Amino acid sequence: MLVLQGIVDGILAGALYALMGSGLTLVFGVMEVINFAQGIIVVLGAYFTYTFASHLGVDPFVTLLLTIPIMFTLGYAVYMLLLRPIKRDRVIMSLLVMYATAVVIEGVLDLIFGGTLVEVTASYGTSSVHLGSLDFPNVYLLAFGLSAVLLAALYWILYHTKFGRSLRATTQNLTAAKLVGINVDHVSALTLGIGVGLGAAGGMLFGMTTPFNAASSYDLISRLLVIVILGGFGSVWGAGVAAIVMLVIEDVVAVVWSPVWGQTIFYLVLALVLMFRPQGLFGRRLARAQ
């Protein structure tokens, strides 16, 4: 029964990680940028929700109406100001620039909020739905629901809009996309905006399920990176499946053994998988990786 509860916890939390990871993998697919700042972006989103919810006294979900546009604009601006000028060694240079940006955001958040752990609270936050002996916390159910809705919206944007087609074209072949007249910079900036917006939405849910401070970003980003590697870089669906698989493994280990080892197993699974499938679970092998 413990194992079953672990699986349920893992699936519910996995959907949340899928949401946060989708932004990361989408951005990589389009512009080969490893957004190391995604962890702190999630935390920033959580702090926005925390501030709006406590000052305006509204439901955390309503704050998304403010948070997502703000974060989208931030993502767009970061691309235009910091990533567009990079011409050489794109993968590593953009990683270092985003890393430094993450450090700046972390410093600002720490300066404003201090290191104390905070949590976003809601009236329905502490109760849960019982089904037999299984326990479904309300917050996680809502998180699962919102993640599903946002990922469905992302799917719709990717496959049913003109922008989505431009985005997929850019993912497939940047030069060819330019040649057929796609404004690649605009598409990339919008993609980073969407990625950061999704991260911030994930942040709201993260803030409701976990106490956090600015330093939580490191644990987050390392998990998200593992999920994105396992899912195969650039594959949103791969990241989704990897998120759920990894969180189920972690939560099952956590309930039958100990939470500390759950986290370690998370990384050991990564090491094991890469020994047999270096391209990740769903990634294509790069023919010429240089």
Place this chain on the structure above:
Amino acid sequence: MAVAEAAPELLSPAEIDRAFRDPFSPSKRTKATSWIVLLAVLTAFPLVFTNPAVTSIGVFTMFFLLAVVGWNIFSGYSGYISIGHAVYYGFGQYTVALLIMHLGITSGVSELAIVPLAGLAGAAVAVPVGLLVLRVRRHTFIVLTIAVMFIFQLLAFNFPSITGGSTGLNVTPPPWSGNDYNLPFYYIALGTAAIGLLTSWAVRRSKFGLGLLAIRDDEDRAKGLGIKVTRAKLIALVLSAFFVGIAGGLYAIFIGQVFPQFAFTPFYDLYLAVFAFVGGLGTLSGPVFGALLLGPLQQYFELQFGATTLYLIIYGVLFVVILLALPRGIVPSLADRYRTFLASRWRRAEERRGVEGSGVTAGSMIASAPGAAPAERGGS
């Protein structure tokens, strides 16, 4: 670097160097003199500026210098950017702390005598880590090195019986004070950095080093040409980890404490990569300039604003500005400027003499100068 295609038969590295010699690069003698002058300045520095606060900044800068030079041997030459060298740094720290604790060493001299073992420990752990992470390339490699670093941090937290967990380990500091405390660390780090630089130079000039550069430019082709790529990368990583491990060992004794979150820290990874990038990745002198410029700045900001996270903001902004302003690094950018300057002066001199249409034109001279067509890395 189309070396292998251009060479009709196998040339020795020295012959290749002659064939591809840059007509505008400084002579060997100038280079050797500059290195000796730099070494002399660094040796004299703590004897001139005897304020312990200044020399301790010097000590940290030397630690960085040592580690960045080591980092460059692997990442600079092979093009595999590691953002996970804190693994070897942390391993060096724990090795020294545990040995000192369990062997009951108290005298400062014997504590420092243990430091080479920290390097060996770093090198030893680089073998299994390398066998895992070197299975993947490019972005996956970069991200995997970060992930491996976090694994080690977690392990350090999760084995409190060995590592002391989050309470960390204490290292009895050597019983010296003031400048006497700083100087041994300073000179040991400087000496090891010099050895590291010599190693780096030897690697750069060897066939092994050419293999690494070939891997950087096109790994599949390098493999096709018969370079044992995995072995070459692994040897470079082990060499590189040795020096970073020593930096960790020295740091542990100097600070007197080892904590998981400071031994295996993502910041250290960032520092090494940024210092090397700012100086000039894959060049001999680049990491030296990067560490000597940014190391003291990092220490200064941390001392000045370390009470709050303001220093993180300042440092992050500084990094972004430098990375965007000097994307190729200081050494390659300046070397290019210098070559352009020499070439244009040479052309003006030619024009004054009225030499037109001679065998070598200024144009062909510039075009043949490697600065005009720098060895591009293969990455997009």
